[in-house]
Amino acid sequence: MRHALLQLLRCPRCRRGPLHPESPAPVVLFGPLRCPECRASHPVAEGVADLVVTPTSSGAVQRGLENRWVARSYERYVRPALQRALARRPLDGDSEYLLYRSLLGQPDGPVLDVGCGTGLVARRLAREPDFPPVAGMDVSPAMLEEGVAQAREAGATVDFLRADAPYLPFQDASLGAVLMADTLPFVEDLGRLLLEVARVLRPGGRWVASTYAPPGLARGLLHRRLGLHPRAEDALRAEVAAAGLVRFERVALSPVFVVKAEKGSARTPR
Template sequence: MEQRWVARSYERYMRPVLQRALTRQPLDGDSEFVLYRSLLGKPEGTVLDVGCGTGLLARRLAHEPDAPPVAALDVSRAMLEEGLAQVREAGVAVDFLRAEAPYLPFHDGVLGAVLMSDALPYVADLSRMMMEVHRVLRPGGRWVASTYASVGAPRALLHRGVGLHPRGEAELRREAAAAGFVRFERVSLPSLLVVKAEKGSAQTPR
């Protein structure tokens, strides 16, 4: 992912190929965005796109009328450089940051929402990831993420061998609750799981 030619071809070729390989029936781009956008609600603060790649969804969020500030985070310098070129061409404002999840370089309670489209399977330490997301969100802030459906034991071992971590609803629900999230919801599609949870206030029951 650090090669410039990879970054330049990512949105048109590599991202669709990866989605098709993992989910078999990926959503088209418009349907994918509408789903994530509906689950994000009306963020009261900056939206952070974790594992943003070249910032495709971040750009679409920033294009919206009255959009909140949008930030995008990825570990790949090449992806971020391509993302910066794309937002300049699109004439929108997205702040790009280079960092490696699960650690998020933000103060406590400052973000309105955290989006993790396709990024969750690449995170090994889910517990730490959930605690970090909960830490940086404002009360009422939402976490929205997607992952491909968990697979059988033999395939799961193979996937983990190449750095992928498929997870099911039960594990995601459990880790979200352990981190302090409330109002967990999920949308289950063929080979794809999309989840949403909120950071409650001190008075919000789990």
């Protein structure tokens, strides 16, 4: 992980102190990160910082994504299969990426891809000329291991970290954008997540995410049992406003929709 991004991290245990590596090297591959406030220590291995303090329970779909063999086949087989099951007619990869990219705009600071999986979108962002640094965050060690390998093979510089949403282990107003491509349905506590997004974004920073509309009663119950939490547009819009984010927009691709909201300044009307 690059030292420049390490300086933006915040201790996930005390949620106050910065995290310092033992070495001042520009890239930290191994060794602990230490918090001067609570003296907690967090490991770094193969450049991936592990900032999970207390693992939370996960649904069946998330547990499946933590399997090494699933991670290795994720981009080619698993992700397309999930998209077909949930969206029925998903966008092709290029159209999906261009939609996310247009909604992100020109971020004024590092971009965090929450639930990055193997870093499919993060790699493409990182390879764009003059794009800010990109960090990929996921809770699955298998996905992150595959993400590191894929990024190296593609020649893309992505800083990966292991952390469990809704908490985002970054300092206040440190990020230019937060992206959640296909991962919003995995978040149960949306209100807390959006408060975290509002906290870590710089003024004018954007949150871009995709989800799908809740299915009927019977299928909806099955989705919840699998650990998925789809939301209707009205409910999502209300949660966004409650977190203090502004300029809500959505692109509808029924049953999927992609949303964007911003962190306003004190003068920005809602």
